[in-house]
Amino acid sequence: MTAAATDPATPARQIGETLIDVDRLKVHFPILSGIFQRESGRVRAVDDISFEIRKGETLGLVGESGCGKSTTGRAVIRLRNPTAGTVRFDGHDLMDLSRGELRKMRRRMQIIFQDPYSSLNPRMTVGSIISEPLETHDLAAGKARIERVRELLALVGLNPNYTDRYPHEFSGGQRQRIGVARALAVEPEFIVCDEPISALDVSIQAQVLNLLVELREKFGLTYLFIAHDLSVVRHISDRVAVMYLGKLVELGPPSAIYDAPGHPYTRALLSAVPIPDPKAERRRKRVILTGDVPSPANPPDGCRFHPRCWLYERLGRPEQCRTEDPELRTVATDHRAACHFAEEALQSDIGVAHMATDKVRHGTPQSATAGLAAEHAAEASAAAAALDDSGTGSPNEPSAEV
Numbered sequence: 001m002t003a004a005a006t007d008p009a010t011p012a013r014q015i016g017e018t019l020i021d022v023d024r025l026k027v028h029f030p031i032l033s034g035i036f037q038r039e040s041g042r043v044r045a046v047d048d049i050s051f052e053i054r055k056g057e058t059l060g061l062v063g064e065s066g067c068g069k070s071t072t073g074r075a076v077i078r079l080r081n082p083t084a085g086t087v088r089f090d091g092h093d094l095m096d097l098s099r100g101e102l103r104k105m106r107r108r109m110q111i112i113f114q115d116p117y118s119s120l121n122p123r124m125t126v127g128s129i130i131s132e133p134l135e136t137h138d139l140a141a142g143k144a145r146i147e148r149v150r151e152l153l154a155l156v157g158l159n160p161n162y163t164d165r166y167p168h169e170f171s172g173g174q175r176q177r178i179g180v181a182r183a184l185a186v187e188p189e190f191i192v193c194d195e196p197i198s199a200l201d202v203s204i205q206a207q208v209l210n211l212l213v214e215l216r217e218k219f220g221l222t223y224l225f226i227a228h229d230l231s232v233v234r235h236i237s238d239r240v241a242v243m244y245l246g247k248l249v250e251l252g253p254p255s256a257i258y259d260a261p262g263h264p265y266t267r268a269l270l271s272a273v274p275i276p277d278p279k280a281e282r283r284r285k286r287v288i289l290t291g292d293v294p295s296p297a298n299p300p301d302g303c304r305f306h307p308r309c310w311l312y313e314r315l316g317r318p319e320q321c322r323t324e325d326p327e328l329r330t331v332a333t334d335h336r337a338a339c340h341f342a343e344e345a346l347q348s349d350i351g352v353a354h355m356a357t358d359k360v361r362h363g364t365p366q367s368a369t370a371g372l373a374a375e376h377a378a379e380a381s382a383a384a385a386a387l388d389d390s391g392t393g394s395p396n397e398p399s400a401e402v
């Protein structure tokens, strides 16, 4: 599937044809047991998902822990082999490539990991860490390589003279900048950002997010940006994909996902996003997700979300939800949802009533930083409001639960 669109907020940034086409991707992990280590089951980490990432766009991918986000990110750049399905990068099926061809292709796609502490080799200097990909791909040698490393350090906001230092001499935010420099060394077109700010102090999350957005603008990069919650990806994503238990349940532009979501799970996730205005916080209708996420080794029949779905309960537990796995289908222009009753979900005001009036410019560094600052202010103000308000209890307790 292809589409051409221009982000209205950033006219210089063009979003073009499909760069990555993921078709019916499955990644299953065998569960081995007994002394002969026989396969006794499978963890269906990613279970038949299809989506595309367009040239120049940032696709946000969100969902609860263990839903398969990282496995998807790794499979998309073939750091993990799929069990079934295809991933095409710029028209090339990644599974069909020879080792040499894959090596060449790897130059075009990179990954930034969540944990800046474990993702850098503690025994290597920063210079060697950033030089490694230059060496692997024969991109620069000798003095030119040293100069390129200095240039990359400066590009990510670090002192170019730090090449002889070791990772432990840097803070978490600085280490993540080193990870970004390493990814940029080979001049990639596409980067999987796997929760690049989750492990960082709140005070520096916005700086790193800002850096990623600035680099995207400067080099026309395409990102798959993975995060736990919807608030982080809101201001930087051109489209957002929501994942639940190995499946994609919704995919669309921020205007759809944040203002008019068509999947009950997305509405439940939005319910957990703090609002800067304590009065609006008390007024809004929220759903609290109850029960644990089922095991991906034994997912529920039918719609995987049905044991936790508020709409299923509200509709009188329709049989279709228990027996038929809903397809990700188009519910509005460029907006897909995997729910048999997406039209009912679209009509609901649960989780989003607070979002509609607050227009933001998606995709700019300013909005990314402002967004994070607003989240933190919202959390602080909701906590303060709860302390002032003797009747309301915990700031997370809903005033209008559904």
Ligand SMILES: Nc1ncnc2c1ncn2[C@@H]1O[C@H](COP(=O)(O)OP(=O)(O)OP(=O)(O)O)[C@@H](O)[C@H]1O
Pocket (backbone or CB within 6 Å): 029, 043, 044, 045, 063, 064, 065, 066, 067, 068, 069, 070, 071, 072, 228, 296
């Ligand atoms: N190498 C592996 N072997 C077996 N199971 C795995 C492996 N990697 C991941 N899994 C399982 O696959 C499922 C999806 O894991 P994944 O790391 O992709 O989730 P995630 O959404 O990235 O979670 P988180 O938000 O915690 O990072 C989990 O149940 C996980 O335990």
Ligand code: SF4
Pocket (backbone or CB within 6 Å): 263, 264, 265, 303, 304, 305, 306, 309, 310, 311, 312, 321, 326, 338, 339, 340, 341, 342
């Ligand atoms: S298909 Fe049924 S159970 Fe699944 S999300 Fe929709 S209403 Fe809920």
Ligand SMILES: [Mg+2]
Pocket (backbone or CB within 6 Å): 069, 070, 071, 194
């Ligand atoms: Mg992960």
